[in-house]
Amino acid sequence: MTTPAPESSFGRRDFLVQTAGALSAVAILPAFAAAASLAAPLNIAVIGLGRQGRAIIAELQKMEGVKITAVCDNDPTRLDSGAKRVQGAASYATHTDLIAKATDTTAVIIATPTHLHKQIAVDLLAAGKHVYCEAPLAHTIDDSKAILAAAKAAKSTFQPGLEGRCNPIYKLARTFFRSDSVRDLISMRGQFHQKTSWRVPASDASREKALNWRLDEAVSTGLPGEWGTHQFDVFCWYRDQYPATIRTVGGIFFHKDDRTVADTISTQLVWADGRAANYEATLANSYQGKHELFHGSNAAIKLAWSHGWMFKEADAPTQGWEVYANRQQFHNDEGITLIANATKLAEQGKLKEGVGMPQTSLYYALEAFVQTVANGAKQLATAEDGHRATVLGILANQSLREKKEVAIDKDMLG
Numbered sequence: 001m002t003t004p005a006p007e008s009s010f011g012r013r014d015f016l017v018q019t020a021g022a023l024s025a026v027a028i029l030p031a032f033a034a035a036a037s038l039a040a041p042l043n044i045a046v047i048g049l050g051r052q053g054r055a056i057i058a059e060l061q062k063m064e065g066v067k068i069t070a071v072c073d074n075d076p077t078r079l080d081s082g083a084k085r086v087q088g089a090a091s092y093a094t095h096t097d098l099i100a101k102a103t104d105t106t107a108v109i110i111a112t113p114t115h116l117h118k119q120i121a122v123d124l125l126a127a128g129k130h131v132y133c134e135a136p137l138a139h140t141i142d143d144s145k146a147i148l149a150a151a152k153a154a155k156s157t158f159q160p161g162l163e164g165r166c167n168p169i170y171k172l173a174r175t176f177f178r179s180d181s182v183r184d185l186i187s188m189r190g191q192f193h194q195k196t197s198w199r200v201p202a203s204d205a206s207r208e209k210a211l212n213w214r215l216d217e218a219v220s221t222g223l224p225g226e227w228g229t230h231q232f233d234v235f236c237w238y239r240d241q242y243p244a245t246i247r248t249v250g251g252i253f254f255h256k257d258d259r260t261v262a263d264t265i266s267t268q269l270v271w272a273d274g275r276a277a278n279y280e281a282t283l284a285n286s287y288q289g290k291h292e293l294f295h296g297s298n299a300a301i302k303l304a305w306s307h308g309w310m311f312k313e314a315d316a317p318t319q320g321w322e323v324y325a326n327r328q329q330f331h332n333d334e335g336i337t338l339i340a341n342a343t344k345l346a347e348q349g350k351l352k353e354g355v356g357m358p359q360t361s362l363y364y365a366l367e368a369f370v371q372t373v374a375n376g377a378k379q380l381a382t383a384e385d386g387h388r389a390t391v392l393g394i395l396a397n398q399s400l401r402e403k404k405e406v407a408i409d410k411d412m413l414g
Helices: 012-019 051-060 076-085 095-101 114-126 141-153 168-177 205-211 222-239 342-347 361-375 383-402
Strands: 042-047 066-072 090-092 107-110 130-134 158-161 185-193 245-251 264-270 276-282 290-296 299-303 308-312 327-330 333-337
Touching (some): 042 051, 042 095, 042 361, 076 090, 107 114, 107 361, 158 361, 185 222, 222 264
Parallel strands (some): 185 276
Antiparallel strands (some): 290 299, 299 308
16 A cells, blocks of 8 residues: 655755755754744643553653643552652543543543553544554554544544654654665665563552553564554655565564563565565564664665664765764764754764754654644644554564464555
8 A cells, every 4th residue: 555655755856956055954954943832731631651651741741831631540559650740630540530520631642551542542532632542553453443433533633653753863864765865775674672571560469460461462462563563654654655465473582481472573574566674573682772774775774763874875976965964883884873953063063962862752752742733733643654553563463473474455554
């Protein structure tokens, strides 16, 4: 399936016209300007107060004009802990209570376990709330389709938590990818490596199953869904195309604790034109963390969520802006770092201080949602984007379980 070409796609001529002469005009640097002030204060609730919910609260508290008016979790311990983080916020044990009683709340963030998203999202949208829902949207394709249908029918905003599409460095690098800077796409590769058990300690046995839902085959999409979804989406967004087949292999190679969900997987997504993205994720090793690589005939781009680099081939044409660029050595390769406000920093002799983003990728995703809801800014990630990425993660996990390649039916993608 092919999505419409983005407004930001550049041809070589257009790209050079915009970049010639002054680096301040080039998209090599995302400008991390202060967010536009909100037309009016925005009241937000957070449902789900586990690790991700707490991280979301911390990011929202950085935003001027945003007020967290309510928190919600069906686990009393987490609800109490979350409420203490937000003074003055009302506390609710169920999302239905929140909808009925938190009438001053305009927007809601869903950060519950994946398999609980569907009913919460559908009910919130029916109540007219603006909704940000963490990705993947659901643990089944039918549930994801239900959320998509509710989002299409709603008059309010629905944004999936696809952080890559809102990440300034990723948006910047995509302009290079779609120009002659990278040119012919050769291959793609990605990984998520983190040494962790994925097991959450429970204070009593009654909480064990709920807290460790990621390790429950009945409701978990495993590594392909919970982590792969986000990175598969980056490959598809950059290409504006979705793959034709997907195959995953893996197993339990390290955490021998009676779990049945794989701790290590390897996935290959193959497009109709023969190009492929090779992806791996593991809970047993942290080397090189989380990143994606795009190899082209003129350059390679490496994206690592808070940083980005371009590695030009020796025979690639010079485009002019490279003279300003900060460079970083990687073994025998030299990468051009993608830096905010590069011209100004270069003039001050502080170019290296601009490496990396000043905020987390989660912050920029939430900020995009806030700007869409409060100021009518263009939506950077849509319900359709969220559904398609979710389907890829589910199918990748299906392939792992069934030990076979899975064809991607275009009808599944909506």
